[in-house]
Amino acid sequence: MVSVHGWVIPRSRRSEPPFFTKNQIISVLEQVGTLLQLDGANPFRVRAYENASRSLSSHEDNLWETVQEGTLIEIKGIGKGIAGLIDEAMNEGTWGDLDSLYQKVPKGLIEMLGVPGLGPKRIKQFHDELGIESIAELRSAAEEGALANLPRMGKKMEERILEGIDLLARFTGRRRLDIGLLYGEAFERRISSISGVQRAQLAGSARRRKESIGDLDIVAAVENEDIEKVTDAILSIPGIAEIKGAGDSKISLILESTIFEEAFSNSTIDEGVLAALGGEAWEELESNSTIDAQVRLVPPHVFAYTMAYFTGSKEHNVRMRQRALDMGLRLNEFGLFPLDGLGDAKGLEAAANGMPAMDETEIYEHLQMKWVPPEMREDMGEIEAALSDNLPSLIEPYQVKGALHNHTTASDGSASLSEMAEAAMALGWEYLGIADHSEVLNIGGRSIGVPQHLVKKQGNEIREMNDKWSTEGTDFRILHGSECDILADGKLDYPDSIRREFSHVVGSVHAIRSWRNRDEIENTEILIKAIEDPTFTILGHPTGRIIGGREGFPLDMHAVLRRMGELNSDGVLKACEINASPYRLDLDWRLCKFAKSQGVPIVINPDAHFKKGLKDVWFGVQMARKGWLEEQDVLNCLPGSVIEERMMEGK
DNA sequence: GCCGTTTTCGGCCCGACTGTTTTCAGTCG
Numbered sequence: 001m002v003s004v005h006g007w008v009i010p011r012s013r014r015s016e017p018p019f020f021t022k023n024q025i026i027s028v029l030e031q032v033g034t035l036l037q038l039d040g041a042n043p044f045r046v047r048a049y050e051n052a053s054r055s056l057s058s059h060e061d062n063l064w065e066t067v068q069e070g071t072l073i074e075i076k077g078i079g080k081g082i083a084g085l086i087d088e089a090m091n092e093g094t095w096g097d098l099d100s101l102y103q104k105v106p107k108g109l110i111e112m113l114g115v116p117g118l119g120p121k122r123i124k125q126f127h128d129e130l131g132i133e134s135i136a137e138l139r140s141a142a143e144e145g146a147l148a149n150l151p152r153m154g155k156k157m158e159e160r161i162l163e164g165i166d167l168l169a170r171f172t173g174r175r176r177l178d179i180g181l182l183y184g185e186a187f188e189r190r191i192s193s194i195s196g197v198q199r200a201q202l203a204g205s206a207r208r209r210k211e212s213i214g215d216l217d218i219v220a221a222v223e224n225e226d227i228e229k230v231t232d233a234i235l236s237i238p239g240i241a242e243i244k245g246a247g248d249s250k251i252s253l254i255l256e257s258t259i260f261e262e263a264f265s266n267s268t269i270d271e272g273v274l275a276a277l278g279g280e281a282w283e284e285l286e287s288n289s290t291i292d293a294q295v296r297l298v299p300p301h302v303f304a305y306t307m308a309y310f311t312g313s314k315e316h317n318v319r320m321r322q323r324a325l326d327m328g329l330r331l332n333e334f335g336l337f338p339l340d341g342l343g344d345a346k347g348l349e350a351a352a353n354g355m356p357a358m359d360e361t362e363i364y365e366h367l368q369m370k371w372v373p374p375e376m377r378e379d380m381g382e383i384e385a386a387l388s389d390n391l392p393s394l395i396e397p398y399q400v401k402g403a404l405h406n407h408t409t410a411s412d413g414s415a416s417l418s419e420m421a422e423a424a425m426a427l428g429w430e431y432l433g434i435a436d437h438s439e440v441l442n443i444g445g446r447s448i449g450v451p452q453h454l455v456k457k458q459g460n461e462i463r464e465m466n467d468k469w470s471t472e473g474t475d476f477r478i479l480h481g482s483e484c485d486i487l488a489d490g491k492l493d494y495p496d497s498i499r500r501e502f503s504h505v506v507g508s509v510h511a512i513r514s515w516r517n518r519d520e521i522e523n524t525e526i527l528i529k530a531i532e533d534p535t536f537t538i539l540g541h542p543t544g545r546i547i548g549g550r551e552g553f554p555l556d557m558h559a560v561l562r563r564m565g566e567l568n569s570d571g572v573l574k575a576c577e578i579n580a581s582p583y584r585l586d587l588d589w590r591l592c593k594f595a596k597s598q599g600v601p602i603v604i605n606p607d608a609h610f611k612k613g614l615k616d617v618w619f620g621v622q623m624a625r626k627g628w629l630e631e632q633d634v635l636n637c638l639p640g641s642v643i644e645e646r647m648m649e650g651k
Numbered sequence: 652g653c654c655g656t657t658t659t660c661g662g663c664c665c666g667a668c669t670g671t672t673t674t675c676a677g678t679c680g
Binding site: 043044045047051076077079081082122154156157204215248252294321322331332333 | 652653654662663664665666667668669670671672675676677678679680
């Protein structure tokens with residue numbers, strides 16, 4: 001459901017400029033786009049606001065400085081109008097005439113956008129003609145049959161809206177990447193095994209490894225004469241909760257977790273993904289858990305084009321089509337065609353005259369570009385990099401040699417030191433960093449941190465184990481760190497003398513509530529103060545977000561990373577974690593490239609609380625890939641013998 | 652509202668599906 005929470009124009013709490021932060025500006029611009037749609041504005045004007053919001057969020061420089069320099073309009077997508085708006089907001093603390101727009105559009109209309117089949121046009125029509133301002137009013141109007149009499153409406157639309165309202169209540173929100181991939185892999189395998197399907201592959205945000213997945217897209221290559229047979233077979237796959245629609249080229253479904261039973265017993269799931277998922281995520285699925293899925297059926301010779309198209313992202317595709325147009329070509333899900341001589345041929349008919357492509361590499365070659373890995377297709381600079389042959393060589397899961405943030409029974413983990421070490425060795429790792437919680441941490445009134453007097457005991461155990469491996473000639477070691485709480489005032493838990501004994505200190509915020517009650521500027525200052533402590537090594541789950549659960553606390557992460565970069569250039573090691581738990585995936589991948597540009601090393605940490613949790617590193621690697629990171633950018637790609645030294649040097 | 656070797660106006664990515672119509676508008680991805 002589109003949450004209505006937060007749909008008010010922000011008021012500044014500050015007494016001097018800048019009155020608003022970059023994140024506040026970005027969110028207002030995005031909301032204005034939506035509000036304008038509901039107000040019936042010119043769709044291109046709507047897109048201008050959406051584009052401005054997007055381009056600002058990938059703009060890495062300090063926005064306040066840009067405003068002061070007067071160079072706002074040099075940012076692509078920001079012209080005179082929006083630049084004036086941003087200038088006014090930051091300098092004066094006012095939003096021009098946007099107040100009236102926020103006032104004008106009833107909040108219930110925003111919620112209605114979440115109803116499948118309802119868009120801004122119909123919502124506006126209902127509002128203008130019938131005075132409908134909320135989902136509740138919409139439901140009763142539909143039940144009374146009041147909607148069917150409107151122009152271009154009818155009984156069927158009315159029913160669809162009622163179903164849509166129910167659906168919205170039942171199947172709300174997106175799925176975490178791990179859950180989405182479980183469904184996606186299972187569904188892909190089932191479709192691949194249908195006779196008549198020549199190839200089938202998962203596309204969409206799952207293939208791009210987004211941290212959360214709205215619905216699954218699967219492309220299947222099927223000859224024309226097999227379409228009917230294959231469609232019937234797909235519709236009879238067990239695990240389908242509902243069929244939403246089925247045409248010649250597209251099938252829309254809702255899947256439920258019963259799809260897994262046979263898929264798992266046949267071990268048909270991709271081994272790499274299954275290993276990463278460890279089966280844990282599946283066991284946790286509720287029986288009423290569902291996910292939307294679309295299957296596209298296309299002739300084999302256009303499969304690559306359709307894969308590229310439905311892998312997205314939408315923004316990447318727009319840029320690709322623009323690139324094609326620049327070369328006098330048209331690109332769509334069926335092929336790439338010269339614009340002249342295309343005539344009236346559309347869709348598949350036109351594909352006969354298109355440029356052939358056996359795989360995606362050839363599509364990019366036709367456009368004189370290097371193939372872009374799916375994870376990078378977000379229009380975050382990959383188009384330019386692919387055109388100039390400057391794409392990074394992305395990190396691979398096998399390049400990770402250990403991890404630095406994991407727990408044992410000494411705090412809230414469920415496995416002992418030696419059990420965790422064995423599991424790490426089984427993964428082929430050369431080291432395991434243990435970072436149990438510090439003393440202060442208690443969750444639900446129960447203290448789970450390691451008290452001061454037990455820190456030394458843990459250190460002794462680790463030393464004994466390391467000595468044993470060393471005499472045996474085993475290339476494995478445990479690094480004795482701590483996940484040390486960053487207190488609300490920016491101080492670190494434990495006395496200095498204890499912190500200095502650890503090989504590394506992962507500083508993490510756990511008392512999220514007090515950080516959420518402060519503003520971005522204050523939080524940023526306090527967090528930077530904590531990072532500057534000489535014993536501080538790694539920033540753990542920087543914003544505290546839980547995917548699908550809660551937003552992180554307000555923070556200017558660019559400013560934090562800039563400061564960490566300065567400290568690194570002074571020779572002090574300050575690394576930033578990508579917490580690899582699929583619940584967190586924090587640092588956000590969108591910030592990885594910036595961290596790299598500032599010279600901040602990244603550590604991919606599973607934050608494992610049990611043996612299988614170590615495998616979550618796989619998800620962290622996916623995020624690092626989305627963030628353009630290479631092997632040398634990631635600290636825990638260093639071999640065991642080197643990483644100890646690196647941490648000593650960095651103090 | 653933004654943008655511009657076609658720069659101050661007239662474009663702005665493209666197609667399938669659905670339900671409403673009898674040629675098309677709205678929605679979705």
